[in-house]
Amino acid sequence: MSEKNREGKRNARDRLQEQRADDQRRQKRKRTAIVAGSVVGVLVVGAVIGVVVSNSGGGSVAPAVAPAGATGKDKLALPNGASDAPSTLTVYEDFRCPACAAYENELRDTIHGLQDEGQLKVEYHLVRLIDGNLGGTGSLDAANAAACAQDEGKFRAYHDVLYQNQPQENDDRFADKNHLLELAAKVPGLKTPAFTSCVKDGTYDDWVNANNKAFGAAGFNSTPTILLNGGENLLAKGQPNLTADRLKQLVTEANKGKKPGTATQGATPPSASGSPGTASGSAPAGGSPAAPQSG
Template sequence: MTMSKGERMKSAREKIKEQQAVERVRERRRRTMTYVTVGVVAVAAVGAGWLYAASRSQSEEAASGTQAPVTVQPDGSVVMAMAGVDKPVLDVYEDFQCPACKQLETVSGQTFKNLAAEGKAKVVYHPISIFQQEPTKGNSQRAAAAARCVADGRQWLAFHDLLYKNQPSETVKGFTTSDLVSWGKEAGVTASGFEQCVTSQQHAQAQSAYSAKIIKEQKIQGTPTVKLNGTDLPNNVAFAPQQLRDQVTKAAK
């Protein structure tokens, strides 16, 4: 059956509307953020709940000329604190492949640094590998194992920040050892054994063991998890710099 010119135009308009509807769905998907729970990938709309609050939060500026000493611990955790400061304690459980962890670093990372520099908190980073499926599992493990190859605290923090800056998509293999070595050099790492440590993934087994231990002991349900003196902080506090600062200040009294 032959369509008239009017019918063909109507059909074309309908197809355009259908395509526009498909594009709107794709755009909504693009604007989602994936966060990880143990063994499960969950999706949350950027405009909802705590992510909405995070998008409206004002990140702090870096405190001029001051950074708290950073010390890499034997177990792979990293302490950032001024001398003699042992409380309140902010524990940050993070996965370098986790997009929500990158968002936390973007929004509240400077607040962690400032609180430590001001002597108002002892910040402890716990890089863990929480993903269970490839390619995210391998990405996460390579990055965290490489971070263990950095013994200098200041260099470790710079490397930490570069990992988030260069975080790959969850759908592709990323954090290649060659890139990790390059970012280490960018972070100022000059130790002679760094490249070999990264390319051989020398600390991969230790990282896996540490992750399993921390996830079990601390009952970590997802990343990022921020604890203040051992108690989980709600996301709407962890992702809101002023509220985060207020909670830490209150805990110090």
């Protein structure tokens, strides 16, 4: 082979090696760029997530300020009755809801009697479905006022007064806070400066809204919704009519062989700023209540 040919092949090998070296360098730069881009992408996504969590509060947002004695998840329930009662009635209700008033007026004497005998504790969840359906703020304002009464240790009595004086469903009378204060005067010792301020300031509005949101998240869509010991809604379609006698029978069966709780007249837990409330005058139990209405 001539010297000229050997030199040509050597140059060709050199050029191929240089080309391969160049290709390797380009691939390395490409991989570096991809890795760097991925890191930047992760950082950007992390930053976006951080902003979203920051704006939404993530899991670190404190629950809404709750009334004295509130219990349960996020303190959304207002317990009424002996804490050691063998059965618990969970009630979701709206103070503007006519069906809620119908059941309250039908069952009131029976519920109070079971509470005062230490047989039953009631956990109230106050929602505002009617506000959403018809507009206005009466459900919200009445629920806030009832929560304010809880602070004074007089929830049960004021709760009953509100239902005994419920306006027509399309009349947003409970949105008038002065009217709510007038009704509070029917409960001895309730209308304190602290209660008045609580009602006017809407101290527990966020708590009521949180209750309303939790109600929907639980899959409920009508008020009242009434559960005994976490069971099926006693007012669900297909259930027997919930009369006072039936409620007493259900509680008696559930409590069979169980020791009653501490009997407490008025059945209201201790408050932060008042003494335990006493029962207001109860309307006589009438006939079967109207069917529940969706809020």
